[in-house]
Amino acid sequence: MTYSIFLPGELELIDRGDGSGRTVIGIHDALSQTAAKFWRYPPGTRGKRHAEHVQEELVVVLEGHAAIDIGDPPERFALPRGSVCVLQPPAVRQLRNDGDEDVLFFIVGAPPEEGGADYFPDVD
Numbered sequence: 001m002t003y004s005i006f007l008p009g010e011l012e013l014i015d016r017g018d019g020s021g022r023t024v025i026g027i028h029d030a031l032s033q034t035a036a037k038f039w040r041y042p043p044g045t046r047g048k049r050h051a052e053h054v055q056e057e058l059v060v061v062l063e064g065h066a067a068i069d070i071g072d073p074p075e076r077f078a079l080p081r082g083s084v085c086v087l088q089p090p091a092v093r094q095l096r097n098d099g100d101e102d103v104l105f106f107i108v109g110a111p112p113e114e115g116g117a118d119y120f121p122d123v124d
Contacts, residue, residue: 004030013040021045028112035112039105041066041097049074049094049123052087053116055109059085059095064103069094069123076123094123 006027013023022045025038035055041047041064049069059068059079066079072092079085087093097103 006030011038013038020047022047031112033112034108034110035114036106036108038062039095039107041095041103041105043097043100043102046096046122047094049092049120050117051090051092051120052109053089053118054113055111055116056089057087057093058108059087060106060108062104062106064097064101065099066103066105067096067098069096072120074123090118092120 004027011025011027013025016022016024021042023040026036028035028037039047061079061081061083063081065081066083067076068079068085069076070087070091070093074092074094077085095105
């Protein structure tokens with residue numbers, strides 16, 4: 001099929017399964033050249049600190065107020081609702097929600113290959 005349409009209520013956030021409380025909706029099965037996911041981070045949640053080998057990422061904050069640590073050593077940047085962050089390999093990054101409300105991200109990566117990353121200790 002050459003198109004996909006996802007209407008409100010058709011996509012379900014699923015627990016990431018890693019004990020972090022993060023939930024995810026992957027729509028990358030509908031894509032051939034990119035990967036795309038919606039991520040919901042509850043308050044106090046952070047993603048894994050990592051550096052992608054080949055995948056560039058576009059991060060859009062749809063709801064809430066997030067932050068991202070970039071680099072090694074890390075520099076923290078505020079990402080209020082509506083922010084867009086573009087990350088090229090091999091930038092070390094860690095998304096976080098240090099606020100009191102959920103954060104909803106839309107993250108697009110290309111090429112769609114996953115698993116090509118180095119992981120680093122979390123930043124407090």
